[in-house]
Amino acid sequence: MAKQNDSKSTEGFATRAIHSSRDYVSDTGTVSPPLWLTSTFEYGNPNGFDYTRSGNPNFNLLDATIASLESAEFSTVFGSGVSAITAVVSTLSSGDVVVAEENIYGCTFRLFAQVFAKFGVEIRYLDFTDPASLAAIAEHDPTLVWIESPTNPNLKIIDIAAVADATHAAGSTLIVDNTFASSYLQRPLEHGADLSLVSLTKYTNGHSDALVGAVCTRSEEWHEKMVFAQKALGLQPSPMDCWLTLRGAKTEAIRMERHCSNALGLAEWLEAESGATTVRYPFLPSHPQHDIAKKQMSGGSGIVTVDFGRSLEDTLHLVESLNYFPKAESLGGIESLCCHPASMTHAAVPKETREAVGITDSLVRFSVGIETLEDLIGDVKAAL
Ligand SMILES: *Cc1c(COP(=O)(O)O)cnc(C)c1O
Numbered sequence: 011m012a013k014q015n016d017s018k019s020t021e022g023f024a025t026r027a028i029h030s031s032r033d034y035v036s037d038t039g040t041v042s043p044p045l046w047l048t049s050t051f052e053y054g055n056p057n058g059f060d061y062t063r064s065g066n067p068n069f070n071l072l073d074a075t076i077a078s079l080e081s082a083e084f085s086t087v088f089g090s091g092v093s094a095i096t097a098v099v100s101t102l103s104s105g106d107v108v109v110a111e112e113n114i115y116g117c118t119f120r121l122f123a124q125v126f127a128k129f130g131v132e133i134r135y136l137d138f139t140d141p142a143s144l145a146a147i148a149e150h151d152p153t154l155v156w157i158e159s160p161t162n163p164n165l166k167i168i169d170i171a172a173v174a175d176a177t178h179a180a181g182s183t184l185i186v187d188n189t190f191a192s193s194y195l196q197r198p199l200e201h202g203a204d205l206s207l208v209s210l211t212k213y214t215n216g217h218s219d220a221l222v223g224a225v226c227t228r229s230e231e232w233h234e235k236m237v238f239a240q241k242a243l244g245l246q247p248s249p250m251d252c253w254l255t256l257r258g259a260k261t262e263a264i265r266m267e268r269h270c271s272n273a274l275g276l277a278e279w280l281e282a283e284s285g286a287t288t289v290r291y292p293f294l295p296s297h298p299q300h301d302i303a304k305k306q307m308s309g310g311s312g313i314v315t316v317d318f319g320r321s322l323e324d325t326l327h328l329v330e331s332l333n334y335f336p337k338a339e340s341l342g343g344i345e346s347l348c349c350h351p352a353s354m355t356h357a358a359v360p361k362e363t364r365e366a367v368g369i370t371d372s373l374v375r376f377s378v379g380i381e382t383l384e385d386l387i388g389d390v391k392a393a394l
Pocket residue numbers: 090091092093115117158162187189190209210211212221222223
């Protein structure tokens with residue numbers, strides 16, 4: 011299959027975000043790409059399109075851009091981040107073992123526990139911030155090693171290059187969920203990962219109005235498996251959502267700069283002034299893996315997780331008193347949001363299990379948007 015991107019491009023991220031999708035057929039001179047709303051294509055067309063479940067020009071435009079932004083050669087877009095996860099897991103067979111970071115995304119956890127366990131795929135969890143986990147990978151003889159960095163909601167930073175080396179020494183494949191970092195701030199394939207999975211719903215689209223996911227790789231064999239999963243499992247996105255996400259990707263660089271400066275500003279204020287017990291942000295020097303974050307990310311991204319050390323009631327009251335941070339799941343949009351993991355994203359996890367991994371009742375996760383920083387700080391100050 012032809013590469014969607016030459017991973018050796020020397021153009022900057024922002025240039026590639028805007029120009030990688032210009033290669034579409036058009037006799038009108040349109041600067042913005044068309045939207046191909048069609049389920050089927052006439053047989054024998056020069057691009058070989060047949061049916062939108064297995065391909066559409068809007069998928070190709072987004073794939074070419076995402077492959078470039080992720081330093082990949084191939085990208086396959088799916089209907090959501092969870093569809094992308096399903097596509098990867100669908101390549102496994104009964105008896106295969108996956109070794110994963112214990113603070114993995116909740117829906118990934120649920121997919122393994124409640125769906126793929128029934129098909130005989132086993133998942134085992136390790137704490138990848140513990141150096142002993144690297145030596146433990148080979149002992150499990152895993153088919154896949156699954157990490158994300160930063161993690162949700164604890165913002166643990168995992169050394170991608172170190173895990174990639176240990177994974178390859180064990181003859182296995184490393185997949186990194188790059189959603190929280192964003193392609194702008196971190197490119198897992200440059201650190202040795204085999205697959206980078208992104209929920210484009212979050213920072214890439216950035217406007218909270220579409221769901222799309224992608225799996226990026228430099229391996230032709232993995233790309234073929236992903237293209238097969240897209241059509242065989244019906245995991246394709248809609249052309250409209252690809253169009254919106256491509257439009258979002260064009261401003262990702264400039265949005266991420268503001269997400270980072272706002273999140274760092276809020277985190278610094280919280281640490282200095284709010285009386286919180288813990289403030290976690292990868293680019294705060296107090297972050298336990300700050301050095302690794304600096305090594306593999308070019309900014310701390312937009313999430314700040316705070317333990318205010320208050321009772322459940324007070325924490326919920328605090329969250330509900332915020333004006334610019336509506337209580338909502340998801341992240342990565344231009345608008346700020348706040349989430350109370352214990353009662354929202356992690357409500358299904360038993361209290362003891364939750365607290366063992368640091369998800370206390372007093373924990374609040376801020377997805378910091380691109381508003382004026384002083385207004386965001388003022389809002390949190392007033393709520394406190
Ligand atoms: C949101 C998210 C996903 C899933 O993406 P959807 O597009 O919502 O299906 C996967 N991984 C992480 C880390 C996420 O935050």
